[in-house]
Amino acid sequence: xxxxPVWRGTPxxxxxxGLVCGGALTATVLVxxxxxxxxPLPDAGRWAVVAAALVAVLLRESGVxxxxxxxxxxxxxxxxxxxxxxxxxxxxxxxxGTGVRTYLPSGLPYVAAVAVAFTAPVPAALCAGAxxxxxxxxxxxxxxxxxxxxxxxxEWRAHGRELRFLTGAAFVVPLAALxxxxxxxxx
Amino acid sequence: xxxxxxxxxxxxxxxAAGLLLAAxxxxxxxxxxxxxxxxxxxxxxxxxxxxxxxxxxx
Numbered sequence: 001x002x003x004x005p006v007w008r009g010t011p012x013x014x015x016x017x018g019l020v021c022g023g024a025l026t027a028t029v030l031v032x033x034x035x036x037x038x039x040p041l042p043d044a045g046r047w048a049v050v051a052a053a054l055v056a057v058l059l060r061e062s063g064v065x066x067x068x069x070x071x072x073x074x075x076x077x078x079x080x081x082x083x084x085x086x087x088x089x090x091x092x093x094x095x096x097g098t099g100v101r102t103y104l105p106s107g108l109p110y111v112a113a114v115a116v117a118f119t120a121p122v123p124a125a126l127c128a129g130a131x132x133x134x135x136x137x138x139x140x141x142x143x144x145x146x147x148x149x150x151x152x153x154x155e156w157r158a159h160g161r162e163l164r165f166l167t168g169a170a171f172v173v174p175l176a177a178l179x180x181x182x183x184x185x186x187x
Numbered sequence: 188x189x190x191x192x193x194x195x196x197x198x199x200x201x202x203a204a205g206l207l208l209a210a211x212x213x214x215x216x217x218x219x220x221x222x223x224x225x226x227x228x229x230x231x232x233x234x235x236x237x238x239x240x241x242x243x244x245x
Contacts, residue, residue: 019238023234099241103241104241106237106241108236108237108240108241109238111237112233112234112237123227124230127227127228127230127234128231128233128234130231130234131230131232131233131235131237131238132234132237132238133238134231134235135206135235135236135237135238135239135241136238136239136241136242137238138238138239139238139239139241139242141197142198142199142202145193145196145197146193146198147194152197152199155198155200156199156242159199162200163199163200163203163242164240166200166203166204166207167206167237167239167240168236168240169207169210170209170210170232170233170235170236171210171233171236171237171240173207173210173211173214174210174214174217174229174230177214177217177218177229178217178226178229178230178233180218181218181221181226
């Protein structure tokens with residue numbers, strides 16, 4: 001789908017804006033639902049839930065533990081483009097940015113969802129959602145600019161192990177810092 | 188900019204390494220300085236890493 005001529009110029013911006021909006025939408029739902037879930041738990045209990053989810057997903061990502069995570073196993077249909085040159089990519093971006101309308105081949109977004117639901121205040125949750133959309137926009141932008149056909153996807157497959165390590169570290173390190181600052185009582 | 192430079196810039200490893208650098212920077216600042224705007228920045232960076240990690244779906 002990324003090779004379509006629609007992925008040039010301003011429609012790409014509409015798509016990226018949709019990704020960020022979709023991520024923020026999911027984060028808003030998570031923080032609202034999470035405000036009920038986290039209410040009976042102390043701070044340490046909330047972070048214990050996040051740590052448990054993180055350990056389970058890291059074991060899964062490293063191949064030690066095999067289990068399926070809930071996932072909408074389908075592609076966003078081409079029919080979204082019936083809305084026009086900009087609204088079509090915008091809707092496609094929103095659907096992909098929510099993280100619940102198409103494949104989600106990494107476990108890290110599930111940990112992020114648990115962390116947002118159990119620990120994030122509203123401004124942080126919105127930043128988390130926007131960050132998820134930016135991460136997905138980085139993928140599509142790089143894919144388009146890297147070269148023709150599926151060269152970028154080939155590089156991803158060729159370096160899958162290193163990429164899992166780098167993205168995992170980029171996820172875990174700030175999450176651990178947030179847990180430390182939360183436990184020490186500073187913002 | 189040459190074609191080779193462009194390919195290196197947009198290579199998945201380059202972007203993943205950039206995300207890790209951003210994560211290290213925001214973590215260092217968060218643990219050392221702790222200004223109020225940094226926690227949302229940390230959330231943004233860690234979730235950007237999570238979003239980029241889903242790239243197999245393209």
